[in-house]
Amino acid sequence: MVTSSESVDVQVIVTGGGAIGLASAWEVARRGRSVLVLERFSRGHDRGSSAGLERQWRVQYSEERWSRLALETLPRWRELEAAGGRRLVHHTGSLWFGRPGVATSEGELRAAAAVMDRLDVPYDWLTAAEIEKRFGFVRLPAGHEGFYQADGGVIDVRGTLATLAGLGAAAGVRVGEHERVLAVEPDGTGVTVHTERAVHRAETVVVNAGACGAELLRDLGCPVEPHVSTAFGVLGALEAWSGGPVAGLRVLVHGAGKVGAVLAAELAAAGATVLVHDSAPGAAEIPGCLPVRDWAAAEVDVFMPCSASDLIGPALARRLSCGAVIGSANAVLADEAATLRVLADRGIVHLPTPLVNAGAVIVDSIEYYAPAAFRTADPEHVYAFVTSTVRESVARLLAEADTAEAPATPTALLRPPPEPGYCGPRFARSFPAELPHRPPGEPASDAARTPPSP
Numbered sequence: 001m002v003t004s005s006e007s008v009d010v011q012v013i014v015t016g017g018g019a020i021g022l023a024s025a026w027e028v029a030r031r032g033r034s035v036l037v038l039e040r041f042s043r044g045h046d047r048g049s050s051a052g053l054e055r056q057w058r059v060q061y062s063e064e065r066w067s068r069l070a071l072e073t074l075p076r077w078r079e080l081e082a083a084g085g086r087r088l089v090h091h092t093g094s095l096w097f098g099r100p101g102v103a104t105s106e107g108e109l110r111a112a113a114a115v116m117d118r119l120d121v122p123y124d125w126l127t128a129a130e131i132e133k134r135f136g137f138v139r140l141p142a143g144h145e146g147f148y149q150a151d152g153g154v155i156d157v158r159g160t161l162a163t164l165a166g167l168g169a170a171a172g173v174r175v176g177e178h179e180r181v182l183a184v185e186p187d188g189t190g191v192t193v194h195t196e197r198a199v200h201r202a203e204t205v206v207v208n209a210g211a212c213g214a215e216l217l218r219d220l221g222c223p224v225e226p227h228v229s230t231a232f233g234v235l236g237a238l239e240a241w242s243g244g245p246v247a248g249l250r251v252l253v254h255g256a257g258k259v260g261a262v263l264a265a266e267l268a269a270a271g272a273t274v275l276v277h278d279s280a281p282g283a284a285e286i287p288g289c290l291p292v293r294d295w296a297a298a299e300v301d302v303f304m305p306c307s308a309s310d311l312i313g314p315a316l317a318r319r320l321s322c323g324a325v326i327g328s329a330n331a332v333l334a335d336e337a338a339t340l341r342v343l344a345d346r347g348i349v350h351l352p353t354p355l356v357n358a359g360a361v362i363v364d365s366i367e368y369y370a371p372a373a374f375r376t377a378d379p380e381h382v383y384a385f386v387t388s389t390v391r392e393s394v395a396r397l398l399a400e401a402d403t404a405e406a407p408a409t410p411t412a413l414l415r416p417p418p419e420p421g422y423c424g425p426r427f428a429r430s431f432p433a434e435l436p437h438r439p440p441g442e443p444a445s446d447a448a449r450t451p452p453s454p
């Protein structure tokens, strides 16, 4: 372990001691390189994505490449288990069921089954009655179906972290705990890493800082923020629904977190009347917006959930006084089928979240598939592209809903994309080359939306 303000000179520095950082560190160290892991908190802390006891391990995905990747990882898991001397993935089997055709943030049942068919992955397709009989559920809603896939299971998170840390230590990995990385500065001969306690030097830095990675990468020419992108996508969805600019609309933003706060500020700047609710004291105090406590009773044109999943059930859907529900929160409808029915009966449009909150995926796609254009693009133009992309896809869906025979809600029209039509390359291809670009080295223009460091 590295202590106090000792400066270290190694071949590779890994920033972040979560599951991915520890795995990278072990992999690099066993190839004979000297490695230092820098972790802002302590080992095994519960403030990152690798917190908790277990994670789902599964083969089924609606996108074939994720299924292929999962299958490819299995021998690596076995290798890790053999090296560490303990079982880490417990193959309990994986049961997925619900209403086929409904796209969720986890995927869609029939699309995932189609991928398994293509990859020769065995599974049992089950009706509601079969699921009840085999797994002990009772009174599943009519129309529910699903499948059981025997290879799926549970990852022992703590065991995995302990195994990776132990193997890393045995291979010579050193870990600096409570050592937050403040800046990563590459130059012609290596990288200088500034932390709260010291200045380290390495040939290479691997940034594995999880959700905080964007903060560290910002100074390396990656000024586009995923949460701001998501907010601009939601704005595009709202514009599609309203059929034009948002000025004059009265909206309620529920949840002033990273996405909601940016969205509320942008809407207020665009001339909308913006009510904001957040349970955290002070979070709703956004310049130009009106904080509200009794949000469920607010009369608005649009209710914009940016807070939590399962927020709106049938009871709340009966009370909402709005023309549309358009927000960034994943899986915002509890008891989805019943809630959609209430919304449809009341003439309230619900736009499907996978379309509305696609902003971060869109910018990730541009970054991945069109890296040169992304590196020099001005963030404002990337955000404008996100807004127009989401606006167009939502407008198409709404036009389809208008012509469909009995569209309960636009959600009912959302179909999983046919394989292999990943949308990522499409976003990158349509990212316009003619947008004004930022000369390399010139500062980005979105400093105002940079969130304060926690």
Ligand SMILES: Cc1cc2nc3c(=O)[nH]c(=O)nc-3n(C[C@H](O)[C@H](O)[C@H](O)COP(=O)(O)OP(=O)(O)OC[C@H]3O[C@@H](n4cnc5c(N)ncnc54)[C@H](O)[C@@H]3O)c2cc1C
Binding pocket: 015, 016, 017, 018, 019, 020, 021, 022, 038, 039, 040, 041, 047, 048, 049, 050, 051, 054, 055, 056, 057, 179, 180, 181, 182, 208, 209, 210, 211, 212, 213, 216
């Ligand atoms: C609620 C939840 C449920 C999930 N469910 C599943 C699931 O069922 N199946 C599945 O496969 N995956 C699941 N995932 C995803 C999976 O848990 C993550 O992909 C994985 O844990 C990511 O590990 P990581 O090392 O990239 O990130 P983290 O574990 O977040 O590690 C990043 C580390 O970087 C450190 N750090 C950040 N900034 C700095 C800095 N400036 N200086 C130094 N250190 C820094 C952080 O403290 C943290 O320890 C889930 C994630 C969550 C949050």
